[in-house]
Amino acid sequence: MTPQNAFYAQSGGVTAVINVSACAVLETARRHPDKIGKVYAGRNGIVGALTEDLIDTSQESDETIAALRHTPGAAFGSCRYKLKSLEENRAQYERLIEVFRAHNIGYFFYNGGNDSADTCHKVSQLSEAMGFPIRAIHIPKTVDNDLPVTDCCPGYASAAKYVALSTLEASMDVASMSATSTKVFVFEVMGRHAGWIAAAGGMASTAKRPVPIVILFPEVPFDQDAFLARVKATVGEHGYCSVVVSEGVRRADGKFLADAGYTDAFGHTQLGGVAPVVARMIHGELGFRTHWAVADYLQRSARHIASRTDVEHAYAVGRAAVELAIAGGNALMTTIERSADDPYRWEIGSAPLEEIANREKHMPADFITADGFGITDACRHYLQPLIRGEDYPPFAEDGLPRYVRLQNAPVAKILNTPFEP
Amino acid sequence: MTPQNAFYAQSGGVTAVINVSACAVLETARRHPDKIGKVYAGRNGIVGALTEDLIDTSQESDETIAALRHTPGAAFGSCRYKLKSLEENRAQYERLIEVFRAHNIGYFFYNGGNDSADTCHKVSQLSEAMGFPIRAIHIPKTVDNDLPVTDCCPGYASAAKYVALSTLEASMDVASMSATSTKVFVFEVMGRHAGWIAAAGGMASTAKRPVPIVILFPEVPFDQDAFLARVKATVGEHGYCSVVVSEGVRRADGKFLADAGYTDAFGHTQLGGVAPVVARMIHGELGFRTHWAVADYLQRSARHIASRTDVEHAYAVGRAAVELAIAGGNALMTTIERSADDPYRWEIGSAPLEEIANREKHMPADFITADGFGITDACRHYLQPLIRGEDYPPFAEDGLPRYVRLQNAPVAKILNTPFEP
Structure with missing residues (x-):
């Protein structure tokens, strides 16, 4: 039996390492050809799924995919686009699942913040209800660091x-x-x-x-x-x-x-x-x-001065997302779990999307000094391992990093019906 | 006979590599103890000379001086302070020379832009007239790249x-x-x-x-x-x-x-x-x-992403300044002379300060495209070798570079007379 395809999309503001997670998703999927067929990416995030504007990542060489690990921006384009509530615009969600069904997409990897966790959750629920169950895994990403459960957010x-x-x-x-x-x-x-x-x-x-x-x-x-x-x-x-x-x-x-x-x-x-x-x-x-x-x-x-810890986190949450999905996981977000500050120890965990979506993590009150103008030792202990380590991109003869550009070849449309997102 | 001391000061806006030139001056002087006694630095630039607020760099270890090579800012403090014209305030220049005479300073190394080249020139002239001749060498530095003669300005x-x-x-x-x-x-x-x-x-x-x-x-x-x-x-x-x-x-x-x-x-x-x-x-x-x-x-x-070419230039102009002075040079600025773009070839030269002071180098007209919104190939050929190469500072466990701080121990005052710069 031909394995189902996967869909990956990037959402919201970019980070220096969102492409590191993309790299991890693609590299991990390629190691499991018996489980995952092709990985299609959404051109400009979820808008690419709604408009059936998919990118065939199988056209990219292993070398190009590996170079995503040191490339900033969002390699497939991101978007600021929040799907309306299921009650308000059920058609949007149904459209997503129609597109996924048409392209035999059984895995949905969504790389973003709070809003995208919510979308991911609904895709999982609705696909089940529509008789085309999709395993949906959310991959955390935000410079704002405001996702709950995870110790920190890649980026x-x-x-x-x-x-x-x-x-x-x-x-x-x-x-x-x-x-x-x-x-x-x-x-x-x-x-x-x-x-x-x-x-x-x-x-x-x-x-x-x-x-x-x-x-x-x-x-x-x-x-x-x-x-x-x-x-x-x-x-x-x-x-x-x-x-x-x-x-x-x-x-x-x-x-x-x-x-x-x-x-x-x-x-x-x-x-x-x-x-x-x-x-x-x-x-x-x-x-x-x-x-x-x-x-x-x-x-x-500023990928040129990215934190090595962050790069490792971003790769790990992407790889774990694919492994989780292959193992049958669904409606989950991969998380960073810290077990010690110094020496820093962490591992990958996961959390149900209903615990993530539409919840924000705030700075703990004890991270700000009593006068309101500084950070406490508790904050320092939290931050110290996160900013430790460098992970320089390779530089070219032009004095700038060898940031990669993908071909982003389109997947032939199957539905080919207009849809105004 | 005890060799004369040297004075070094940093002037105007800092650059990522002005301390590289400082490092070169100090390291080169230390290799010539028969020619140069101590190197005194001006605390906050020339103001330190006017107020007899000198820093004894001999108190710093070789290791500390070497670390200046990867440290931004101005290690001894810089200043925005332009001496008035000789006609307007001769007392300022005479004060400088009195301080230099009191501390047996026979070498004046001034690291800055246009204004400081002018000051350097006048110190050379007036010291001669006052019977205490000082060899004055200007070391170029400015992010604005507007000094004449030199192909480019370190920084x-x-x-x-x-x-x-x-x-x-x-x-x-x-x-x-x-x-x-x-x-x-x-x-x-x-x-x-x-x-x-x-x-x-x-x-x-x-x-x-x-x-x-x-x-x-x-x-x-x-x-x-x-x-x-x-x-x-x-x-x-x-x-x-x-x-x-x-x-x-x-x-x-x-x-x-x-x-x-x-x-x-x-x-x-x-x-x-x-x-x-x-x-x-x-x-x-x-x-x-x-x-x-x-x-x-x-x-x-941004020393963390300094150009390696720039670091090499900044070191070379500092080293050459000391070598020039030891060889009897006076009223000169060390310069970068380019002989080829690709592969890039350059060497150190020097130019009389009267050709430098109060002259500005503008962008050649043929560096800007005809529409006024872009750069030409001529500009690219000029810029390409300058931004090539990286020279990362060492990073510490706190996730930040090991930028050094000097002790900046004061030299005991000899004149100890008040002077309001």
């Missing part, structure tokens, strides 16, 4: 390493300049409503190598007076200060700090980054010269 | 590599997201009035790995209609676009693009970064979703 640790390293390097810069020039460096990082990425900035400072860093977490309502007093005192003591600010910081009234009431020449509200707002506030109120940076995509795409 | 190539790599990684991110979300990524880089750093963004795209990149150079007056038309066409053709914008871009009327007429809630003009202005313009006029990043200090401090 987060590399963003954390990038932010810790960038904070250290920029702090050495401002320290060098502070006697006669810039005294405060402000660094804006991602993380939405969670301070996981901002917390990583605190790792630039250690007992052996102290660096004066003030962190603004989205979990802590912004108190302008307390913040400015802290910056002033820090510059007074150390001569300079670095501020790591999360994009999602809000004032006590719930308003984003980035919404500082700026208007442009036409009177439109200007919602810029939060770093320039903080830098301007410091300069205006304390008189210090400031510099500011916004990392944006760089922090989630 | 530039690492910033260029960082910008090329970041542009590539972020472009892979936006390419992954563009089907359903962000279509344009805007990346702001340094360079003041010269497009050298912005040009490096163009290196992310090669014939084998084309990436749609639009560059905004300070040399090209900003034409909003032409720019928006180019972005629209690029997104139409490729599905996405990256824009690399130099901080110094101006409109045809000479006004900085960053000055877009935004005012805050109090009616004050908001002079933010140029990236958010460009991103907002694209979103407002073309409707594309955008993301933007500002590299700021990160691009000149």
Whole structure:
């Protein structure tokens, strides 16, 4: 009997290592030709499944697939597309399963965050109800580190390493300049409503190598007076200060700090980054010269300085997903389970999707210092093994990494019916 | 006879490799104890000389000095401090020479850009006139790459590599997201009035790995209609676009693009970064979703991804400065002389400071494409060898590089007279 095919798709914002999980799925599937036929990827994520725009990964050489391990971005394209609830748009889910049925897809591997875990869960349920049961396994991925159950989310640790390293390097810069020039460096990082990425900035400072860093977490309502007093005192003591600010910081009234009431020449509200707002506030109120940076995509795409731990996690959750599915697993997410901080020990586990979907993991309260501006030892113990180790991509003669591009050859359509996602 | 001491100072904005030159100066001086006594460094650059705040580098171990080779920032502190003209403030120059005389300093090594070349020149001239001749050698350093005579300035190539790599990684991110979300990524880089750093963004795209990149150079007056038309066409053709914008871009009327007429809630003009202005313009006029990043200090401090060529240049100009001075050289700057692009061949030369001071090297006109939005093959041939090669710092168990901190022990004051620089 010909084995069933598998479907793999990437969802949401990319990470430096989402392609590492893709590499693991494809390499593991290739080792089980008796169990899995071809692996089709969704072009631009789940939208590719809805529109029957599938990519035939069997066209790619083993060497190309292996190179995904050191390539950032989303090799098959990702998407920001949340399926509506089953009640609201059952047709979307039915369409997915029709496409899967047409292409004899018996395995569904979905690599993403919270929303995609939910989609994965519903595909599993509905396929069963529609008489074409599909084993659906979710592979965790998000720089926001907000999936429950798993100890951490692949992608987060590399963003954390990038932010810790960038904070250290920029702090050495401002320290060098502070006697006669810039005294405060402000660094804006991602993380939405969670301070996981901002917390990583605190790792630039250690007992052996102290660096004066003030962190603004989205979990802590912004108190302008307390913040400015802290910056002033820090510059007074150390001569300079670095501020790591999360994009999602809000004032006590719930308003984003980035919404500082700026208007442009036409009177439109200007919602810029939060770093320039903080830098301007410091300069205006304390008189210090400031510099500011916004990392944006760089922090989630910097494969060149990815965490080796993260790369190993991302590969392991992808490989385990395929092995789980082959073994009959269904409606599960692969997870990272930590058993010790130092030396760091971890293994792969799994959790039912109903425990994952639509639940968010927040920073533990005891990860933030009582004053709200720093990280605790508990946070350091959590973060330390995650950012340890490097995993450099090979570089070419052009001075840049040998990041791979796939052919992404289309699979011939079978349904060939229009569908507007 | 006891050999004379040497003075070394770092000036202006730091680079990822200014400490590489410091390392070279100290290591080379230590190999010539018969010619050079101690090397004193200026704490916070030339300000340390004016205030007699000298650092005794002989207190640092060989191992520590060697670690400067992989450490960013300015190990002795830098400064933004331009000496006035000799006519305007002769007392400043006389003070310098008094301090040097008091500490028996016969060699002056100044590591910086244009202003410091000028200071170096005057110290040489005035010391002679004051009967205490000092051999003054300037060591080139600037990410802006605007010093004349030398083929390139140490520090530039690492910033260029960082910008090329970041542009590539972020472009892979936006390419992954563009089907359903962000279509344009805007990346702001340094360079003041010269497009050298912005040009490096163009290196992310090669014939084998084309990436749609639009560059905004300070040399090209900003034409909003032409720019928006180019972005629209690029997104139409490729599905996405990256824009690399130099901080110094101006409109045809000479006004900085960053000055877009935004005012805050109090009616004050908001002079933010140029990236958010460009991103907002694209979103407002073309409707594309955008993301933007500002590299700021990160691009000149990213020692972790420094160019190996740059590290070699920075070491060579430092070593040659000491060797030149020992051989009797004076009022010179060490230079990089290129003899071939591919394979890249270069050697160290030197140039009289009167040919350096107060002259700026601009981007050749034939480095920018006729449409004003890209780099030519001539530019590629120039840049290619500069960004080639990596030179990773060693990393520690904390997941971050083993960047070194010096003790920076003070030299006992001899003059001990107050001086307000």
